[in-house]
Amino acid sequence: MLTKFLQHLGKYTLLLKGMFTKPENGKVYWKEFMNQCMDIGIRSLPIVIIISVFLGAVMTVQTAYQLISPIIPKYVMAQVVRDSVILELSPTIICIVLAGVVGSKIASELGNMRVSEQIDALEIMGINTKSYLILPKIIAALIMIPCLIVLAITLSIAGGFFTGVFTGIMSSQQYSYGLIDGFKAFGIAVAMVKAFTFAFIIATVPSYYGYNVEGGALEIGRSSTTSVIVSCIMILFADYVITMLML
Secondary structure, three states, X not given: OHHHHHHHHHHHHHHHHOOOXXXXXXXXXXXXXXXXXXXXXXXXXXXXXXXXXXXXXXXXXXXXXXXXXXXXXXXXXXXXXXXXXXXHHHHHHHHHHHHHHHHHHHHHHHHHHHHOOHXXXXXXXXXXXXXXXXXXXXXXXXXXXXXXXXXXXXXXXXXHHHHHHHOOOOOHHHHHHHHHOOOOOHHHHHHHHXXXXXXXXXXXXXXXXXXXXXXXXXXXXXXXXXXXXXXXXXXXXHHHHHHHHHO
């Protein structure tokens, strides 16, 4: 088990090392980068918007259900929603969802190219396939996923606001005061560190499994599934480590 883990770790490290070379054609790399920004960022917007709004709404209702004591002021609910969404829920849950949506697509795309020998053809042409196929995905993920996390945090807080106000849980003034009271900007820094770390995992782990597929269509499906599982585990582990170190 340990030997297999070290083998994967070594191949993963060599894959990352092999990406950093001078592009053969800057325009082609730029086009690929923009395509990846579209796939990773823009096409993930609908699922991110839906999850974020309902995440904030559910957090508000659950917090109101638990904090029923008359001693606790109602604006505390907004503080709980704010800190939970910023520090944990939006970065982690959204990135786990993206690991399934984006990660499986990356692994399947590269796996199909490997099985159909498209990667071999590019290498025969003298193109560094690691740099051309994987590096734009990583850069696009590092740019787009933190933007999605910022949007998710905003929408979650907005979803909590509308739910709290329209259901009568608290007034708009109470919710607004709870968002401002005791706010620490360091929480945003923690969320961004998590976002960049998770984005790197989402882009690199599926790329590794897809790039190194051996076999046929069945193996593509297996590598896609494995990449999602490993990505989710690494995201949760990184979440724990970052939380312990920064908080």
